[in-house]
Amino acid sequence: MESLPPEQPCRVDVSVIIVNYNVREFLEQALRSLERAMEGLSVEVFVVDNSSVDGSVEMLRRDFAWVKLIENRENVGFGRANNQALRQAKGTYVFLLNPDTLVSEDALHVLKAFMDSHPEAGAVGCKIVNPDGTFAWESRRAFPTPAVAFYRMSGLSRLFPRSRVFGRYNLTYLPIDEVAEIDALSGSCMFIRRAAFYFSRATAERLQAEGHNLCSAMEEQTVAEGDGAGFFDEQFFMYGEDIDLCYAIKQAGWKIYYTPETQIIHYKGESTRKGELQYVRHFYGAMLTFARKHFEHRFSRVFIWLLQAGIFLRGALTALANLGKRMLAPVADMVLAALAMWVAIRWRESRTGVQAPFALTWMLPLLYGAAVAGSLALLQEYRKRGWWRVVAGIGLSVALLAILLFMVRSLAYSRLALLYAAAATLALLGFWRWFFRRRTRAGLPHALVVGRPDSVERLARRIQHMVLPPFELVGYVPPVGTESTQTVLPSLGRAHQLRDIVRLQAIDEVIFDARSVENEFIIDAIQHLHDLPVACKILNEGQEYLIAKSDIQVLALPLVEAEEWLPGLHPGPGYYLGMRILALGSLLVYPLLWILRSGASSRYRFLAARLQEKIRHMGDVIMGRRAPVGFRPDAEVIPPEHWNLSPGVFYLDEIPQLVPVDNETAMKIYAYYAGHRSLKLDMAIIFRILQYWYRTAD
Numbered sequence: 105m106e107s108l109p110p111e112q113p114c115r116v117d118v119s120v121i122i123v124n125y126n127v128r129e130f131l132e133q134a135l136r137s138l139e140r141a142m143e144g145l146s147v148e149v150f151v152v153d154n155s156s157v158d159g160s161v162e163m164l165r166r167d168f169a170w171v172k173l174i175e176n177r178e179n180v181g182f183g184r185a186n187n188q189a190l191r192q193a194k195g196t197y198v199f200l201l202n203p204d205t206l207v208s209e210d211a212l213h214v215l216k217a218f219m220d221s222h223p224e225a226g227a228v229g230c231k232i233v234n235p236d237g238t239f240a241w242e243s244r245r246a247f248p249t250p251a252v253a254f255y256r257m258s259g260l261s262r263l264f265p266r267s268r269v270f271g272r273y274n275l276t277y278l279p280i281d282e283v284a285e286i287d288a289l290s291g292s293c294m295f296i297r298r299a300a301f302y303f304s305r306a307t308a309e310r311l312q313a314e315g316h317n318l319c320s321a322m323e324e325q326t327v328a329e330g331d332g333a334g335f336f337d338e339q340f341f342m343y344g345e346d347i348d349l350c351y352a353i354k355q356a357g358w359k360i361y362y363t364p365e366t367q368i369i370h371y372k373g374e375s376t377r378k379g380e381l382q383y384v385r386h387f388y389g390a391m392l393t394f395a396r397k398h399f400e401h402r403f404s405r406v407f408i409w410l411l412q413a414g415i416f417l418r419g420a421l422t423a424l425a426n427l428g429k430r431m432l433a434p435v436a437d438m439v440l441a442a443l444a445m446w447v448a449i450r451w452r453e454s455r456t457g458v459q460a461p462f463a464l465t466w467m468l469p470l471l472y473g474a475a476v477a478g479s480l481a482l483l484q485e486y487r488k489r490g491w492w493r494v495v496a497g498i499g500l501s502v503a504l505l506a507i508l509l510f511m512v513r514s515l516a517y518s519r520l521a522l523l524y525a526a527a528a529t530l531a532l533l534g535f536w537r538w539f540f541r542r543r544t545r546a547g548l549p550h551a552l553v554v555g556r557p558d559s560v561e562r563l564a565r566r567i568q569h570m571v572l573p574p575f576e577l578v579g580y581v582p583p584v585g586t587e588s589t590q591t592v593l594p595s596l597g598r599a600h601q602l603r604d605i606v607r608l609q610a611i612d613e614v615i616f617d618a619r620s621v622e623n624e625f626i627i628d629a630i631q632h633l634h635d636l637p638v639a640c641k642i643l644n645e646g647q648e649y650l651i652a653k654s655d656i657q658v659l660a661l662p663l664v665e666a667e668e669w670l671p672g673l674h675p676g677p678g679y680y681l682g683m684r685i686l687a688l689g690s691l692l693v694y695p696l697l698w699i700l701r702s703g704a705s706s707r708y709r710f711l712a713a714r715l716q717e718k719i720r721h722m723g724d725v726i727m728g729r730r731a732p733v734g735f736r737p738d739a740e741v742i743p744p745e746h747w748n749l750s751p752g753v754f755y756l757d758e759i760p761q762l763v764p765v766d767n768e769t770a771m772k773i774y775a776y777y778a779g780h781r782s783l784k785l786d787m788a789i790i791f792r793i794l795q796y797w798y799r800t801a802d
Contacts, residue, residue, distance in 0.1 A: 114319035118212055119195030119298070120149045122203050123185040126608055128160040130204040130371060135168055137207040145212055148172060150189035151203075154179040157597035157605045178600060182291065183336030183345040190335050195298060196319065202292035204371040214366040215295040226300035226333070226358025227350065229289035231280065231367040240370055241274035243293075244286040244362040247351060248273070281364045289360060291346030292370050297358070298322065302330040305357035332356050433486050434477040437533055441501070442473030444528035452521040468505075475501035476529060486637075494533055502526045550610060551575040554583060554602065554629070555617025555643070557591045563615070563643065564592045575613055581605060583621045599625065603632050613639045624775035631746040675781055682783045686732055687725035694719045710801040711794065721753045733786040735774060741767040743774040749781075758793045 120138060124131050131151070138149060152174040153161050164173050174188050186200060197219060199212065211230060218228050232240040246252050255261045256273045265276035278284050299308050299318045302325065311321055327334050333352035336345045350360055446469040453459060479497035480486065502522050553560050560580040567577055579596040582588045588595035596605045606614060614633065616626050630640050697719075700712040724730040734752025735742050743749045756773055757763050764770035777785075 114194055114196040114298070115146070116148050116193075116195040117146045117216060118148075118197050118199050119189075119193035120147060120199045120201060121152070121186055121189040121193065122150065122201050123152045123154060123182055124156060124160050124203045125154040125179060126156045126158045126160070126604065127203050128156070128158045128163055131160055132163060132167070134201065134203050134205050134207065135171065137205075137209075138201075140209045141207045141212045145216070147212065148193070148195060150174060150192065152176065152185040152189050154181075154185055155598075155601055155604075157601045158608055177598070181338065184338045186345075187335045187338065190301065193298060194319075198296045198298050198301075200291060200294040200296065201368075202370060205292060206369040208366050208368060211366045211368060214363070218361070218363050218365070219295065219297060222359075222361065224305065224359050225297065225361050226305070226353040226356070227289060227294055227296040228361045228363055229293055229295065230362075231364045232290060232293055232370050233367050235369060235371055239280050240290075241276060242290040243280075244275050244278075244284065245288040245290070245347065246272045246275060247287045247347065283364070284362050285359055286362050287354065287360065288347045288350035289362070290370075293368050294346065294349075296353070300333050300353050300356060300358050301327055301335060302332045303356075304331045307331055333358070430486070434481060436536060437480060438473040438477040440473075440532040440536065441476035441498075441525075441529045442469035444532055445469040445472040445525040447528060448521045448525035451524060472501060472505055472525065475504055476533075491534075494537075495530065498526050498529050498533070548574070548576040549612035550578045551613035551615055552578060552596060552605065552609070552611050553580040553593075553615045553617060553643070554599065554621055555580065555615075556582065556586055556620040557589045559617040559620055559643065560591050560593055563617075578609065578611070583617075584625060586620070602629055603636070606633060606636055606638050611638055613641060615641050615643050617643045619643075622772070622775070623779050624771055627747060627775055627778055628744070679781070679783060680728075683732055683786075684726050686783070686786075687722040690719045690722045707798065707801040711797055714797050715794075718753050725753060731786075733777075733789050739770070741770050743771070743778065747774065747778045749774060749778055754790050754793055756789070759789065759796060 122131065122134065135149070135151075138147075142149075149170070150172045151164060151168075153164070154176050155178050161173065161175055164171055172189075172192070174185075176185065176188075180188075190198065197216060199215070201207070215228055215230060219225055222228070229243060232243040234240050248256065252272050255270045260270040261273050261276070264270040268277050271277045275284065275286060299322065302322045303311065303318070307330070308318060311318060333349060333356045335349075337348050353360060446465070449465055449468065476498060479500045480493065483493040483497050485493040485497060502525070506522055553563055557580070560577075564577055567575075577593055579594045580588075580591065581596055581599055581602055584599045596609060602614070605611065614629070616629070618626075626642070633640060694716060697712040697716050701709045701716075721730060722732075725732055729750070731750040731752050733754050733756065734750045736755045736757060737751040739757070756777060757770075764773060
């Protein structure tokens with residue numbers, strides 16, 4: 105290689121690519137550090153924003169006009185976002201960098217000099233340092249072969265980090281202050297020769313030997329036409345893309361190095377720290393995708409099965425850990441309520457001098473504590489938070505306990521002690537909610553409106569004139585197809601970003617304007633927000649009275665709880681029980697229809713035959729595979745799975761008025777039915793279908 109002419113530089117020395125997702129403060133810090141590192145070099149900087157809702161784009165346009173911004177309207181994932189910038193990059197080298205990093209002043213110069221002096225290198229990474237100053241082991245990695253994956257997932261790599269056998273995943277047996285050839289780098293910091301994307305090492309050497317300019321050659325062909333590593337594989341949404349790309353670089357004949365001569369600080373996962381279980385699924389799913397892509401044809405399928413089992417186990421443990429966190433509040437309530445009842449019993453003993461039996465002293469507090477936690481969960485206190493729910497839950501628990509003590513004479517006890525326990529429970533639960541509340545901010549709950557700007561203005565004016573406003577409006581989100589305009593409140597983002605807005609802005613209540621937001625969107629939004637501690641309400645300007653179970657009734661705001669406005673989303677066990685009873689009843693009617701078919705008029709014979717055809721499928725209703733009323737299984741468009749609708753025995757489009765003229769109309773029909781589903785509505789639809797059959801029978 106030494107005999108080859110030096111590689112001719114491109115128009116730009118380094119193309120820096122940063123993919124951003126809701127980490128505005130870290131992104132600003134990273135760009136400030138880059139400004140200092142760029143001095144003396146020709147550098148272009150791309151920031152690909154994956155539909156952030158934290159003001160990242162506005163900050164870039166205001167403070168970093170020199171950045172080439174690529175603004176996505178949705179989160180397209182890490183690999184696809186990088187590819188968008190890679191197709192526009194013109195640098196000799198590409199520096200892939202996370203937004204939650206700080207770059208040393210000499211980083212670009214050191215990494216470029218290293219690559220210039222190592223023409224066989226396809227990529228190099230530097231020392232990555234944690235915020236506490238410790239070395240981040242992901243700075244250098246090995247490919248997860250069966251052995252390496254086993255050592256990693258079994259914990260042997262942690263037990264024997266200095267072993268050349270067990271410590272291979274993060275190469276923990278190598279000194280951190282020495283240059284080393286490695287398998288893979290971290291996607292948070294990858295300095296890559298751009299030619300490696302387009303050409304294998306052998307092809308690049310041949311082109312240089314023939315006097316070709318690699319930069320010009322890259323301009324004349326696409327990545328797909330070359331034999332290089334190619335860009336990121338977009339089947340990886342998040343995680344795993346960096347190892348997959350490094351594997352492709354090595355397959356193309358290039359080498360990958362780690363150098364400790366410069367460093368960056370990585371705040372690790374700030375883009376996803378605010379995230380949820382979906383990120384865990386992405387991480388472990390990426391490992392499985394990589395193994396299937398590169399190792400399934402080389403190793404036994406047993407390895408893939410074992411890896412899949414290990415991934416499932418790790419994901420299950422993470423889910424259990426998340427569940428444990430969510431159970432902290434109910435368990436705390438149960439313990440405090442049990443303590444209140446125990447104190448009440450002891451108080452009663454001190455007043456009367458009579459020792460309570462063991463069952464009352466210990467069993468009654470546990471029973472009462474479980475009743476309080478269960479009642480609060482039933483009233484959705486752990487999702488929505490509200491004092492009326494706490495009071496109602498304690499009252500319900502005391503009432504149930506009083507009935508139980510009255511019915512079981514052996515457990516009969518003082519009603520006064522129960523009232524004392526209820527008061528103590530309210531005091532204890534109120535104190536810990538005040539002391540450990542989720543947010544340190546004081547004041548009213550924060551709310552946003554989903555609706556047109558005129559609805560926002562109207563609601564904001566009404567709130568301003570209230571002596572006791574129910575919430576503080578912090579912004580609005582325009583519905584799909586409506587552009588945001590200047591109002592008294594800021595626009596917080598777009599409709600498809602609603603979940604991220606609620607999560608990142610710590611929104612307590614989401615208010616949908618029913619006049620400007622379609623039912624279909626409201627249904628989707630409520631389903632997507634169901635696991636967040638946020639209350640959804642509907643603004644119905646046409647209503648004269650408030651139909652809600654909260655103190656907002658007194659304020660005469662036309663708001664209703666979303667679950668009451670859309671009861672069909674979660675119809676409850678009664679609906680499904682009634683559905684099966686209806687199916688069983690129809691099976692009993694089936695033999696009688698043969699009599700009707702044999703002696704009745706042609707009109708009734710036709711009706712009986714059609715009914716028998718439908719009743720044959722009622723067994724599927726009993727088994728839960730169908731519903732008495734639902735969508736046609738072979739329809740061109742079917743409702744989303746999270747609407748909880750099922751294929752029907754009777755179809756919605758069997759009523760002439762409900763035959764959709766296009767897919768959009770079909771979705772509106774499904775949305776209306778999903779929001780109003782009930783046994784009464786199902787029976788009405790079935791009756792209308794029977795009427796239509798009777799009228800159209802020959």
